[in-house]
Amino acid sequence: MAKLLIFMTLVSLLPLLSCSFSSENPTDRRILVLLDDFAIKSSHSIFFKSLQTQGFELDFKLADDPKLTLQRYGQYLYDGMILFSPTIERFGGVLDLAAILDFVDSGHDLIVSADASASDLIRDIATECGVEFDEDPAAMVIDHTSYAVSETEGDHTLIASDDFIQSDAILGKKIMEAPVLFQGVGHTLNPANGLVLKVLSASPSAFSANPKSKLSTPPSLTGSAISLVSVVQARNNARILISGSLSLFSNRLLRSGVQKAGSSIRLERSGNEQFVTELSKWVFHERGHLKAVNVRHHKVGETDEPAIYRINDVVEYSVEMYEWSGTSWVPYIADDVQMQFYMMSPYVLKTLSTDQKGHYFSSFKVPDVYGVFQFKVEYNRLGYTSLSLSKQIPVRPFKHNEYERFITTAFPYYGASFSTMAGFFIFTIVYLYNK
Template sequence: MVSNLPLLKTLALTLTIISLLPSLSHSFSAETPTDRRILVLLDDLAVRSSHSSFFSSLSSRGFDLDFRLADDPKLSLQRYGQHLYDALVLFSPSAARFGGSLDHQAILDFVDAGHDLILAADSSASDLIKGIATECGVDFDEDSEAVVIDHSGYAVSEAEGDHTLIAADGFIRADAILGEKPIEAPVLFRGIAHSLNTANSLILKVLSASPSAYSANPTTKLSSPPSLTGSAISLVSVVQARNNARILISGSLDLFSNRFFKSGVQKVGTSTEHQKSGNEQFVTEISKWVFHERGHLKAVNVSHHKLGESSEPAMYRINDDLEYSVEIYEWSGTTWKPYVADDVQVQFYMMSPYVLKTMSSDQEGLYSTSFKVPDVYGVFQFKVEYQRLGYTSLSLTKQIPVRPFRHNEYERFITAAYPYYGASFSTMAGFFIFSIVYLYHK
């Protein structure tokens, strides 16, 4: 018995570690969807100081940041089947490979599991970083020495240089992504261009280059037209996957730096000089979206019943009047608040929609509508497919059979058949009168 003590102690320690893992992972749940534990991978620990304002902003909002070098041999995103982090920030553009068990496929699996990703690249971006971006629907310029140049939209500075310091103001118009307060100052950007994969419908430009921008090597003369120009260039893009995981891809690591946060900016050709660039507001607002502090919806208390009743039936009969309702709430970063909109629709569906109704809202999160069951029997579904820019998608289905009338439920006398009833009775009356006359009169 004594010889088994070391084995029992090891087993007890293992079980203790496994039991603690869920509490360490802080993975977002239906009740608290905001990410909490974030792994930050760096090429150089100096980035932690040069980008401290961005990291401080995250820490002040309750995030737990774990800083690691990209080649740390102990890197791992999960242990014993449990994810150790809710989100990943890749500020290691030149990393040729990751340390530990982390690799290209592990990061993609991390996103496929519903977790979020911020990827920042620059002119030193490695094939590994570009490959991850490509899997997310973004293609960086194949020329490793090319950067974004804009001779009509650069930021005015004492040293004019090669116009690679851009004052960008091509923001997406979506309050759910960038917040309700408009970004008045341009964003300083120095980095590489990327384009969006046209086959990927889930990716969006949130910061676009101006029509005069192009991607090229600023130290050499152009021998051929640039491969990326004008509106084809995206500076910052976001993806919301079908599992509601969110990804931010930036062509500039400097976009998040303290220097760009605090610098003044004046776009060439304008007389307005802003004392502070829009970088801090832009990065703060978009990080709130990426980490599910905004734009996250949930639906609860889905119900349906016959009009005038409260209990949910096992089936409906054709031509029944019914009422359908659902409550939708939006996460504000700390609490759930009612989601208010006028475009939430429900379908009564069998192979195709037989009924499509826009639901009315009570402004407190409750959406409801009523309609008549169609005169078709079979197995139907209540379907709510809600997809709006910047919000997590809602997909609700509930199956219900619809039966025809029973033999004893039909109306005995139909108004439309009164002429036929009259014809039958008049024929019988005529035959009776004819019989009397024929039998009793010569």
């Protein structure tokens, strides 16, 4: 009896034991925020509050915390990371440049913010993402034409920019009504990297230089080539935001009024809050995130997916596409989704029709070529996650007993054969019986 009681007690404790020894499962909405100083948590509280309102759980830590780690038992603890530590020379714990790049390569999202005092470590992270900050460590973006009007004239490093990327997927459908205040360092995009995009650009009159010294040589970065804020969507759909200004996210600029030089209109609120809120939604896949389900193909008139097709079969292809709205999956509606029937090169290219409910479909005739084909959908649209769908299927020729008994196009040959036989018969009769 005592042994039975002990056994039942152990069984009742098994759930507790399994919980106590199981690893901490990372949530899909947990973000690690690395700071130079915990004061940034207060000075940028509005931005952090907007993320928490969206449902994200923020874990604030100092960038040099000796216990920093991104993984536990081989599993990532966070879905995204925010680096608000521009001056950090070396991360704490096991975190380093390679660990951050592996984090992104694993499909996780990243926000990197620099300023005029950005360290080599932050610059190296940006370089690996396709962004080059100005080599001069004291350089800032200066604009004597599009600066923000203030009570003190200043050095025109606080600029008001309204040159936004034209993409509803990235910045939302609501129009940016006010310029964004920016004070920091500019950068350029690596022309060899086709994945990085300018989100906020400087005006044609801007340049990058040290505001505390006179220019002795022409600045290396000038005009609209200067990017203030850029984004990257990797091939694995991980998203990265790179800003040259930490103050862009600060309460001071989010709540500041703005008046652009040359304009008599002063707006009560800058566009910073709307800009960083909408941009953070995109970075953390709250917008512009697509998925494809129920990829199917079959012969017209049938429902089962065959293992092989025959040349000249009429085939129907269909797929369902949905977009994440922030709370649920809704049908994705577009008119530019294309399907390829591919073998070495596309033999068939069809634009898919849609029922406006996320269902895309089309039918086509299998080409008169046999081999191993693929149904392929390569969907890449600005601001949206890329979709790459493929299904392999062999195509065979007609079997010997599948050809028509009499081919219509061969009737002239049939006629020639029978007319030859008839002519030979008549010739024989005439030859034999004619004296």
